[in-house]
Amino acid sequence: EMDPQERAFQERIDANGKIEPKDWMPDGYRKTLIRQIGQHAHSEIVGQLPEGNWITRAPTLERKAILLAKVQDEAGHGLYLYCAAETLGVTRDQMTRDLLSGKMKYSSIFNYPTITWADMGAVGWLVDGAAIMNQVPLQRTSYGPYARAMVRICKEESFHQRQGFDIMMKMAKGTPEQKRMAQDALNRFWYPSLMMFGPSDAESVHSAQSMAWKIKMNSNDELRQKFVDLTAPQADYLGLTIPDENLKWNEEKGGYDFSEPDWDEFFDVLKGNGPCSVERLEDRNRAWDEGRWVREAMLAHADKKRAAKLA
Numbered sequence: 001e002m003d004p005q006e007r008a009f010q011e012r013i014d015a016n017g018k019i020e021p022k023d024w025m026p027d028g029y030r031k032t033l034i035r036q037i038g039q040h041a042h043s044e045i046v047g048q049l050p051e052g053n054w055i056t057r058a059p060t061l062e063r064k065a066i067l068l069a070k071v072q073d074e075a076g077h078g079l080y081l082y083c084a085a086e087t088l089g090v091t092r093d094q095m096t097r098d099l100l101s102g103k104m105k106y107s108s109i110f111n112y113p114t115i116t117w118a119d120m121g122a123v124g125w126l127v128d129g130a131a132i133m134n135q136v137p138l139q140r141t142s143y144g145p146y147a148r149a150m151v152r153i154c155k156e157e158s159f160h161q162r163q164g165f166d167i168m169m170k171m172a173k174g175t176p177e178q179k180r181m182a183q184d185a186l187n188r189f190w191y192p193s194l195m196m197f198g199p200s201d202a203e204s205v206h207s208a209q210s211m212a213w214k215i216k217m218n219s220n221d222e223l224r225q226k227f228v229d230l231t232a233p234q235a236d237y238l239g240l241t242i243p244d245e246n247l248k249w250n251e252e253k254g255g256y257d258f259s260e261p262d263w264d265e266f267f268d269v270l271k272g273n274g275p276c277s278v279e280r281l282e283d284r285n286r287a288w289d290e291g292r293w294v295r296e297a298m299l300a301h302a303d304k305k306r307a308a309k310l311a
C-alpha cells in the first residue's frame, strides 16, 4: 500500500503537474534528480574543454568569436543547472568536490579528443544535436526548476547545433583535404555521439523509475533512434558517409536500422578510462586550484561589506 503522501505526489506527476523545491518528494526522486542534474551541469562545465582547445586556433576572427560565445554559453548552462540542483538541498561546493574527485560522472562524450578544426563542426552538429534530442523533452520534465532551466538551454543549444552544421558544410563542400577532414571527424564522433543517450534500454538501470516519475520523458533507445533518423539525411546532404555499413532505412518501422556502439568501450569510458579522462579531470582540478584566490578574495570582500553595514 503506497503512503498517501507518495500517492498524491505520483498523481500530481501523472496529471503533468510540476514538483517545486518546497513540495514533499520521495527520497529517491530527490536523489535521482541531484544525480542527473548534477551530471548534466558537470557535462556542460567539462564540455567546455574539448572546444576550448580550439579557441586560440580558430581559422578566422568570426569563427573565433562564435566559438568563444558557444563555450561561454556552456559555462552559463552549467551554472543554471547547478542552481537547479541546489534547490534540492545539495551545495555547489559538494557537487564540485564530487566532480573533481571523480565520484560524480559527466557525459562520456567529453572524454574524446578534438584533434582537428573539423572536430568543432562535428561536435556542434552531432554532440549538440544529440544534446538537443535529449533536452527538448526535458523541458516537460516533472521538476519545475529543471524544466525551466531547459527552456533557455535548448534555445542556445539549437544555435550551437546550427553553427556546427555550418562548419561541416564549409568543410564538406571545400577542398578535397577539407572534405577528408570533415569525414574523419564524422568517423570519430559518430559512435561516441550515439553513446550520449546512455546504455540500451535493457541495460539502463534508472530508466523505468525515472520515466514513471517523468524525470525522463523518453527511453535511451527511443531518443537514440530519433537522433539517427534526423542525422542520417543531414549526412547525405553534406555528402558525407556515416561509418556504419548497416545503416539503412527500414520502411516497416519508419526509421533507420543502425549498428549499436561498442558498449564495452562505453562502460570502460564510464570507469574513467576514456582517451582524455585523466586530462579532463586534471584540467578541472587545475582550474579550481588556480581560481582559489578569486574565491577567497570575493568572500573577504563580502565579509568586509557585511561588517561595514553592521558598524
Ligand code: FAQ
Binding pocket: 035, 036, 039, 040, 041, 043, 044, 047, 048, 074, 105, 106, 107, 108, 109, 123, 127, 128, 131, 134, 195, 196, 197, 198, 199, 203, 204, 205, 206, 207, 210, 216, 220, 270
Ligand atoms: N555518459 O540508467 P541509465 C551537454 C550512466 S549534453 C556518462 O540509463 P540515466 C551539452 C548513468 O549516469 C550531455 N554516464 O542512466 C554540450 C548511470 O550511472 P550512475 C549531458 C552515462 O541517468 C554539448 C548509468 O550510466 N546531458 O553537455 C551516460 O537514466 C556540447 C546507467 O545509465 C545530460 O546529462 C553517458 N553518456 O540516463 C556541452 C542530459 N549514459 O549515475 C558542451 C540529462 C548513462 O548510476 C558541448 N541526462 N550514463 O552512476 C539524461 O538524460 C540521463 O542522465 C542519461 C542517462 C540519458 C544521460
